[in-house]
Amino acid sequence: MSTLRLGDKAxxxxxxxxxxxxxxxxxxxxxxxxxFSHPADYTPVCTTELGTAxxxxxxxxxxxxxxxxxxxxxxxxxxxxxKDINETQNTTVNxxxxxxxxxxxxxxxxxxxxxxxxxxxxxxxxxxxxEKIIKLMITYPASTGRNFxxxxxxxxxxxxxxxxxxxxxxxxxxxEDVVISTSISNEEAKTLFPKGFKEVKPxxxxxxxxxx
Ligand code: BEZ
Numbered sequence: 393m394s395t396l397r398l399g400d401k402a403x404x405x406x407x408x409x410x411x412x413x414x415x416x417x418x419x420x421x422x423x424x425x426x427x428f429s430h431p432a433d434y435t436p437v438c439t440t441e442l443g444t445a446x447x448x449x450x451x452x453x454x455x456x457x458x459x460x461x462x463x464x465x466x467x468x469x470x471x472x473x474x475k476d477i478n479e480t481q482n483t484t485v486n487x488x489x490x491x492x493x494x495x496x497x498x499x500x501x502x503x504x505x506x507x508x509x510x511x512x513x514x515x516x517x518x519x520x521x522x523e524k525i526i527k528l529m530i531t532y533p534a535s536t537g538r539n540f541x542x543x544x545x546x547x548x549x550x551x552x553x554x555x556x557x558x559x560x561x562x563x564x565x566x567x568e569d570v571v572i573s574t575s576i577s578n579e580e581a582k583t584l585f586p587k588g589f590k591e592v593k594p595x596x597x598x599x600x601x602x603x604x
Contacts (some may be wrong), residue, residue: 395446395502396501396502396518396529398527400498401524401527403527404416405497405574409472409488409489410462410467411488412488413547416460419458420458423456424458424519426457426547427518427520428459428460428461428462429461429462429515429516429544430462430519431463431467431515432463433463433473434476437447440537440542441540443477443478445461447481447483449486455544455551456522457547458561461487461488461489462489462492462498463489464492464493464495464512464514466491470489470491486552501516505531508534509534514532514533515533515534517530519550526552527550545564545565552570552601552602556570557572557573557584558599558601558602559582568601570598570602571599572585572598
C-alpha cells in the first residue's frame with residue numbers, strides 16, 4: 393500500500409475493464425481524469441452513482457475530463473450489472489469500470505480502508521491533471537453516495553486556479569467572484585485582473601472570475 397498525497401504523481405497501471413484492457417496513462421492522454429472507486433456491484437447507492445456519472449458525461453467532456461470507475465468485483469459481474477444500471481437509471485454507462493479482483497489498483501490508490509471494510513473499496517475520488525499530478529482526493533463511506541455537482545465544481549476550481557493566480561472561496565460556483573492569491577501585490581493585481589478588484593482586507597481581495 394502506498395500513501396498518496398496531493399501533488400504526487402498518480403501511479404500508472406494496466407487494468408482489465410468493462411471496455412477492455414487499458415493503460416491508465418494512455419487512457420487519460422492529455423485529459424484531466426477522475427478515478428473513483430465504489431464498494432461493490434449490484435448495490436443500490438453504487439447503482440445510482442454510476443448512472444449519475446454516465447448522465448454527467450457531457451459535462452465531464454466539456455471540461456476535458458476522462459472518467460474511470462473501479463470496484464474489486466470481476467468483469468462478468470461488471471458487464472451484467474451495467475445492464476441493470478442502464479435500465480434502472482435510464483442511461484448508458486459510457487466509461488470503463490475496472491475489474492480489480494486482485495485489488496492491485498485499489499491497493500496502489502489506498503482505496504481499501506480496513507477499519508471501514510476489510511474487503512471492499514470505500515468511495516475514493518482522485519482528480520488528476522493532464523501532467524498526471526493528483527490535484528484532489530476525497531473519501532466517502534459506503535453509506536454516502538457522492539455529489540457529482542460537487543465534483544464538477546471542484547474541477548472548475550482546479551482548472552481555473554491552474555491558469556490564474558486566484559483561489560475560489562467557500563461554496564464558489566463557476567462564474568462567481570474569486571479571491572486573488574495572497575502572493576500577488578495590489579500593483580500586480582491591477583495588471584493581472586483588468587476588471588478590477590475589491591479589497592475587503594489586505595489578504596481578502598475579490599475579483600470577477602478571469603477568463604469569463
Ligand atoms: C451501496 O452502494 O448501496 C452500498 C455498498 C456497500 C455497502 C453499503 C451500501
